[in-house]
Amino acid sequence: MIKKFDKKDEDRSDKTFDALWKSNLIFLLTQSRIFNETPINPRRCLHILTKIIYLLNQGEHFGTTEATEAFFAMTRLFQSNDQTLRRMCYLTIKEMANISEDVIIVTSSLTKDMTGKEDVYRGPAIRALCRITDTTMLQAIERYMKQAIVDKVPSVSSSALVSSLHMVKMSYDVVKRWVNEAQEAASSDNIMVQYHALGLLYHLRKNDRLAVTKMLNKFTKSGLKSPFAYCMLIRIASKLLDETEGGHDSPLFDFIESCLRNKNEMVVYEAASAIVHMPNCTARELAPAVSGHNMLIYYLTALRYAAVRTLNKVAMKHPSAVTACNLDLENLITDSNRSIATLAITTLLKTGSESSVDRLMKQISSFVSEISDEFKVVVVQAISALCQKYPRKHSVMMNFLSNMLRDDGGFEYKRAIVDCIIGIIEENPESKETGLAHLCEFIEDCEHTVLATKILHLLGKEGPRTPQPSKYIRFIFNRVVLESEAVRAAAVSALAKFGAQNDDLLPSVLVLMQRCMMDSDDEVRDRATFYMNVLQQKQKALNAAYIFNGLSVSVPGLEKSLHQYTLEPSERPFDLKSVPLASAPITEQKTELAPVASSKIPEKLAPSRQDIYQEQLASITEFQGLGPLFKSSEPVQLTEAETEYVVRCIKHTFAGHMVFQFDCTNTLNDQLLQKVRWEERPCGVHSWNTV
């Protein structure tokens, strides 16, 4: 029945309608007194419950007392036989489980519904019940859960299986006892029940590799019907292959490969992705996976997207494998979905030839403004790789990159472009002038201090060596006048470098420096004065030491040494040679003592290992009197990797002492090592004293 209303009705209804939905929870609480009326009015109660859930979803808050009151009121609604109302009660129980107290009072009602005759209530009742169950209650309903898992009604079985999965976190031991029932459920005909049973079985057995292998063998032979279950099996198989480092002749690999010929596209895609992600895949193995993807390019947007994304990843490792798809990829460049078009272009950039580069760049520039920042960064990275591959194309690339710099974009995006341009400049001396010119133009209007200082530093390094250094001075000096303190300071340093290298520019630089000495910021004035004095000496050696060469020691090491120096009053001036030289900073830390980098932080140069050890040793009071750390060795394994506990030793050398650091790692999950003792047997003739 199609409802017709005239315009007047529509306006009026819109206003009352919005007003109703905007009512707050307190008001609804007063309304929930309606729940206590006899007889129950299902429609009105239903509307109130709906609005409560809606407002909770919008972020409105219920205090605990109000929530509990409303919850108690709602329990009366179990007296009604209205199906929708009952279902909404279950939903309310789930939504309010966390904010109301004493929710377990509904347990008996739910248990009754779960074992009752109305099939339509049983599944949802199970799910609601498991949401409010705690460990003690779980034992009480265990019998019902087991029956529900093997129930013939698919919705009941699915609900029980999924709820059991949620409860594994809470009570693994109890749920583990239901594994036989889950096994039986896995032989059901219903595609969702198969999927859920398989998932639960895997979660229960995943620490036991043998059990997982057996399970996998059984299911791959018996031929499930569910595409979801197939996807799950493929993932389990590829994880097993990964762990056991199984070769491509393993039956697991054959299974995954056979899935490439499955009727359902979801399964084909999952199989192709799994193969493509395997670390040691050769091009030959990839071929069927890639052609599977090729097929998918013609289907719906999501399939095209999925296919292109995977081909992109393949192209990173095996570009030759993807060239077969180039023709189809070119068709995707004009796809209406910008993400797909971008991925297609970046894939082509990786696999294309030098002649196609011009054409591709033109096509990208036409739509790059429409894609999101994340994709823009992807495109820039692809161009960066391309620049390294085809250095002769640098002028085309440089033009394109400078256009992109002028457009709007976030910090990550601009940084990627600047890094790319700097990369080109460093590789290609011919491109230096154009590159520097583009960068100068960029810093005229750049809001990111980090980028501006980086570019100024580069200008200082490369500018003096160009045929006409004077043109860069204008750009740099403008920065001194117009920008923030950090940028001004960087500009002063850059200017100094020009003055140091080009004698004919020296007088002009000195004049500009003098103006900088009037700056409002301390750092800028200090730098200007320092450089003025050094430059006025007009000695090459001084220039080299103070203006060109950077700091050769690590900064944290320097800080520690200075701190040490201030603590011990001494007649001698501070000696920079006492600071340990900077070892190459390591970006990835493997020792468990080091800080763990989370995936949300963009790559940051971690302080070198030595500095970290220094910090840690200094925090131990017994070691504070030893002086600065001279050197730390690499960790040496003292036991084999598979024993119950693993011991590594690191030797720290101080001026007059050696500290041995033993890292003892327990590899067994169930045991706790206590009272770890260390015994030493000196076996040499050195006269060492143990402190």
Added chain:
Amino acid sequence: MDSTSLEPSLYTVKAVFILDNDGNRLLSKYYDPELYPSMKEQKNFERNVFNKTHKADNEISLLEGLTIVYKSSIDLFFYVVGSVQENELMLMSVLNCLFESLSHILRKNVERKCLLDNMEGVFLVVDEIIDGGVILESDPQQVLQKVNYRADENPLSEQSVAQHITEKLALTSNVSHSMTTPSLHS
């Protein structure tokens, strides 16, 4: 570059939400407790996603390190969110199931007013498709059978006097009915 494959798990959906054409939330459920735990972060995320996707109806996108599949209809936008390593086709099947089921209970009127008028049906449909991040059902026919909801012919906002009286009459007949059937104890 994600080279690590996904840990096999039934937990495939991280979030699902429905927005109107101003980007306001009509319904949203977040299943991953580590993903945007606070309301503020959630609304922020929804706003970002909306801004990036409402202009072009492109079905799929990668934002903030997550894969998002989406669909729009008249003045509503439907989103399903999963991890970036998740099988996109699986997420699409969830989105399709959601859309088809809603389309049916709203009698093809998949637009804001009709949605809000039948909000209980919408809540029940979402509850039947995804439970705690696990795909419970992917076939719209099955979902509709379980929800068994008829689009409300008389939403609360539309009550005219006649309808109000009819309701009162229905109430009185209900009273006599409940006096004869034993009541359930909670």
